Amino acid sequence: MTPVRSDETAAIELSGLTKRFGDTLALDRVDLVVRPGVVFGFLGRNGAGKTTALRILSGLARPTAGTAHILGHDVERATDAVRARIGFLPDVPGFYPWMTAREYMEFAGRLFGLDQATLDARATALLQMAGLSLVTTRVGGFSRGMKQRLGIAQALINAPSLLMLDEPTSALDPIGRREVLEMVASLRGRTTVFFSTHILADVERVCDAVAILERGRVVASAAIGELTARASANRLVVEVEGDAGAVAVTAALTRCAWLKSIETDERTLRLTVSDLPTAQREIPAAIAAAGAALRRFEIAETSLEDVFVELVGGPAQ
């Protein structure tokens, strides 16, 4: 991942961030840097610690150890001026049920001290973006998707420098999800977007960079292309002639020290290796020794899902 330049301040910087709830270690010495202007995906399974990290970043919780900085300021000492530059959407946004969407936007804008003209203009534009401009019912009667869209709209009322979203698309239908992702992508370059999710497709669609969190630890953090390229560097696809050949080659390869895993799909073998050059040299020889004929031998294209599964060891959505 491209490091933060010396002349720019990281949008988010976590250093040794640790959070403990009794005996449970929710975050374990997390180090992370998010460059300004990027769309950053914070990926992990449910319970990996994403929401805890976001709660600390938004000032709702305190770290047990380590530090968290947003826009160059320690979150524990963040002033109102810093908070005025941040937009936040929790995983389940809570609204006053007696308000309308418009009233909530006005309430949020007033907390940011916006003047009436700015507030009116932004509320109108954002409600339109959220598809709520014509909705006059009270928020108490909203569906979860409508609340989520209002949540995103209110998080943008102050035109934030940093937008933090916790699972923003989880309650949305496919169309709503696409609209939110398009909106997030449109902010690239102007606003840093840091959003947590367990939906890999969303991350692949809009994110420039990603961090994968597993059991409170960051197991990978890089630009998406870099991450998948790194993973591709140890994945190979081998296709041989005949079922018997595939069985014989599989048996031969399992004895190789550099083999990490092998998946067999009829005559196609998908290998994860620890030493690619050695594997590239030895695989054709192993196939020949097993008496099988080689049809295909290539470095595999790796998706983010492959990377996720490899690092986390379990499926995501």
Next chain:
Amino acid sequence: MTGFGAFLRKELTEIRRTWRIWVIPGMLVFFGVTSPIIAALTPALVRSMATSQPGLVIQIPPPTARDAYVQFIKSLDQLVLIAIIITGASLVSGERSSGTAILALTKPLSRAAFVVTKILSQVLLIVAATALGTAVCLAVTAVVFDGAGGARLLTAVAFWLLYAVLLIVVMTLFSAAFRSRGAAAGAGLGFYFVTLLVSAWGPAARYSFLGLVLATQKALVMESLSLGWPIATAVVAIGAGAVAAVRVFERQEL
């Protein structure tokens, strides 16, 4: 206290637009209307009960405006204070459990402003409702009786209001400290009954805010009361309670 004005505006609108406008103001107006009527009808009711018991003779002096005021103050001392406890239990904990506090407090709204606004809006509601209920009580009493002694009622209501404000602050503290509304309400009821019991002890009533508990009734019958200590300690307790509520809420993780 950043965000104070915007959040106070929200609180006052919420009072106006939800059940909060009906409960305590409704109770106070109801008691304002019914207290003089009950006071006027009580002798007749008691006499009618006595006629069903042969040989029983009950002497009841004719009802006066003071009886109406005593009835009104009794209602304030009991039912309205309990209503303040029940409604106050959700002041902070309700916003915390519904998630509304999270969205508001991640904006430029300080936790101190959040708590102080809760106290202030509730105090404004109680003061306005009490003024309305008292005015109704005075008006109905003037119609039913001669209406004399209104000044004493106003004094008694002023003492009650000071105690009610203290109770609001205490409930805000409990509501900030306890995660559940039930626990906050339970603690509030405990506080209410303990202060009621301890106020019967002379020194406690003389030198602490507990003196206000009995002062409301006394104000209706006594020419002058010496309430310097109870008033001063109540003001101090209100300030200390508010500071404690802010500190407790500031330490909490949401």
